[in-house]
Amino acid sequence: MKTRVLFMLALSICLVTILTLFAWGCAPKSTTLAPADFYKSKTVDWTSAGAPGGNVDQVTRIMQPVLAKQLGTTVTVTSRQGGGGLEGHNHVWFAEADGTHLNLWDSFALVTELAFEPGSAKYAPAKFSYIIGFPQTDRFMFFVAKDSPYTTIEKLKSGKNLKMGGTSPTGGYSMATYSVASLLGLDAKVLVGLKGAADIALRIAQGEIAGAVMAASQGPIYADKLKPIFGLGSKRSPLYPDVPALSELAKFQDPVQNLALKLGDTAFSPLRAVFTGPGVPQERIDYLREIFSKKVIPEVRTDLQKAFSGGQTTVDLMKLEDFISGANVTRDTLAYWNEREQLKKIFDKMIADYRM
Amino acid sequence: MIDAFLQGTAAVFQPTVLTAMLAGTVIGLVVGIIPAVGSLEAMAILIPFVFRLPPEVGLGFLVALASVVFTSGSITTILVGIPGTATNVATLIDGFPMNQKGEGARAIGAALTASMFGGVVAVAMAMIMIPVVVPLVMAFRTPEMVVVILMGLMFIAVVTEGSRIKGIISGLLGIILAMVGTNALTGTLRFTYGTVFLREGIGLIPLVLGAWGVASLLDLTVTGQTSASSTLLKTKLSGVMQGAKDVLLHKWMALRSAVIGYIIGVIPGVGAPLATFMAYGQAKQISKNPEQFGHGCVEGVIAPETANNAKEAGALLTTMVFGIPGSADMAIMMGAFFLLGVIPGPQMVKEHLPLAFTLLIGIAFANIVGGVLCFLSVNPLMKVARISVRILFPLVSVVIIAAAFTQQMSIYSAVAVFTFGILGFLMKMFGYSRTALTLGFVLGGLFEHYLYQALKLHGPLFFLTPISLIMIAIMVFLLIQPYINSLKGALGRLHTRGG
Secondary structure, three states, X not given: OHXXXXXXXXXXXXXXXXXHHHHHXXXXXXHHOOHHHHHXXXXXXXXXXXXXXXXXXXXXXXXXXXXXHHHOOOEEEEEOOOHHHHHXXXXXXXXXXXXXXXXXXXXXXXXXHHHHOOOOOOOOHHHOEEEEEEEOOOOEEEEEEOOOOOOOHHHHHHOOOEEXXXXXXXXXHHHHHHHHHXXXXXXXXXXXXXOOHHHHHHHHHHOOOOEEEEEHHXXXXXXXXXXXXXXXXXXXXXXXXXXXXXXXXXXXXXHHHHHHHXXXXXXXXXXXXXXXOOOXXXXXXXXXXXXXXXXXXXXXXXXXXXXXXXXXXXXXXXXXXXOEEHHHHHHHHHHHXXXXXXXXXXXXXXXXXXXX | OHHHHHHHXXXXXXXXXXXHHHHHHHHHHHHHHOOOOOHHHHHHHHHHHHOOOXXXXXXXXXXXXXXXXXXXXXXXXXXXXXXXXXXXXXXXHHHHHHHHOOOHHHHHHHHHHHHHHHHHHHHHHHHHHHHHHHHHHHHOOHHHHHHHHHHHHHHHHHHOOOOHHHHHHHHHHHXXXXXXXXXXXXXXXXXXXXXXXXXXXXXXXXXXXXXXXXXXXXXXXXXXXXXXXXXXXOOOHHHHHHHHHHHHHOHHHHHHHHHHHHHHHHOOOOOHHHHHHHHHHHHHXXXXXXXXXXXXXXXXXXXXXHHHHHHHHHHHHHHHHHOOOOOHHHHHHHHHHHHOOOOOOHHHHHHOHXXXXXXXXXXXXXXXXXXXXXXXXXXXXXXXXXXOHHHHHHHHHHHHHHHHHHHHOOHHHHHHHHHHHHHHHHHHHHOOOHHHHHHHHHHHHHHXXXXXXXXXXHOOOOOOOHHHHHHHHHHHHHHXXXXXXXXXXXXXXXXXXXX
């Protein structure tokens, strides 16, 4: 009797084990699911690595409901600010490589953060899987007060002990301002630590600083107090078609200067990239790319323009054909990554020469 | 201007705008009650839902939300001893002790009435000052900012309960804690120990939740009390109305606090907590009973709550008229402006002046409606004060941990909260002022920031500007005023004895 019971028990256990293994083997693996079905069964976690309510956070939240609708699933935006974005980037780097962890950031900043703060960043920017990129809508321009005596490059060059402004020591506005001072050989120092475009605009208007670099879209907001005198790089801003670009006003022979000028066209009008971690299956990357480029971006394009351009809608700053595919974003980021040592040397020298 | 005002007022009473403002008010009140979740997070989440609405509806909703967060935050602050928002800390100094004495209803009545008063008065000031806000903002350059913040730091000596030396030590500790993180001016990492978490510095929320919330809970646990002695608890409406009458009795002090809050709100970059602490400090300075402050004095509730709500109108005005966000909330509001197709700044004054009036009136509307709704909720909410600490401690601890965690989605935030909780508990035990710690923390980083810039831009004699010198004179007067009063008293007594 006892033997019979034990036998039945052992048989039951074997049968259950076999059935379980069979069921598990038959169950569709996530890797075998088509991307559309895969995403329908998952929750997408979109990291917002910027401050709540900041530009990156806003853009992420604008796109989130549209992405959720197109994927047919829940997309949650999780704020992971900290370390200037590093918390968010590190999170996505280490997250499961299944394509359900997204991030949105400036692709050039991903490189500079690593170049200047290597200890805290755990990722390699070129190895992220880039889904789509879109350009900052406008150029960086050099602004002065409306009643400033420094209304031309020649007058700037003749100025003595000029004070200019920037944000964080290695932030975009600061880098661009050092770059201007370096390219033009100004007798100038850049005061860093200002809290963004509004603070910069206020200081220029108050006369505490002679000028600074800001995004062109900030100009109309402070139009009664400030005016741009040139744009960085080689192209004019669509918002200020009458204001020349720096390359039209001055010639640069030095390769280092030319690299800094090139940054005015690329890094200082950088790409915002939507990306996920390394190792995500290519079919999911392609699927997300198609969803973003054909469904999400067209629906939110006008709103993105308003968010990026300080409300400007008089000029079409975000043409659909300007959106660059993820492959190009990867290529461009890799190019910066490959040049990072040279970039770092250039910037270190600029910072040493021009930071107050 | 009059036409724009009338148009703006009429817009408020459109059903869609009214409904949006009402919804914003209710959501703002709910957000304010939850510790550490402020209008910043709420607006960031809700902006995508409103940016396709007409500007007066979408912006009206957000403005109403931001205006009343501090109103309901005072309820949590007074009843449970946990600041509903970081700017409610000054209310906690006297609000929670009032609750412990059984005067919680009175404290809440005073807080709600003061909030309504501050919000409405500031809106009136804002409307009158639309033509002059630009020159005012332009006049406050870095030297003036240094002196304003120095005035705030001076209040460490004023708000300190007990030993002044211990208060100064607490303030200095707060300043040191503010140094942790990345120095925005030089990019140097200070006291981060190689962690990513500390690169952004210690957050105000973990410090406030810990040093005040957790510390109060630990204190209650050790003493075994409820948050209010049930034998003394007065939940009758008369308690609440007494608080409301207190605001009328101290109307001039409340008016001064509203002016302080409004002006601090107008000046960009100063920091919202400064308004409440300066208002508290001036109330203590001029009070006939300054020794009662810190032990449950109703003036210590009225002053900060008035300033708290008054600053929003000032911050909104600067944002709309100048295009410079007057506060962190307004930085998000600016984003909302852009998304709704309104460009803040001089362009807005020219093209959307009625909208500006609509939004200012919206602040007043939200403050009044929010205050009334809170008044109606006082009785049921007062029951919280009777809950035994054995039940309260785990419940509130969970809320605190969740609130801290959601700040950065990091467990280190929760660790920080409990670390500061122990620090706050020990400070309370040994008579060191947590108020001074908080004030030093809030202002220390700002002071360094602006002092560095002032020195770089203007040299060591940066303070020799007319406005700075006037403010320094006011500061000196306020510092020596108690001694002048003592001297007058002594001379008077001498004269009496001689006569």
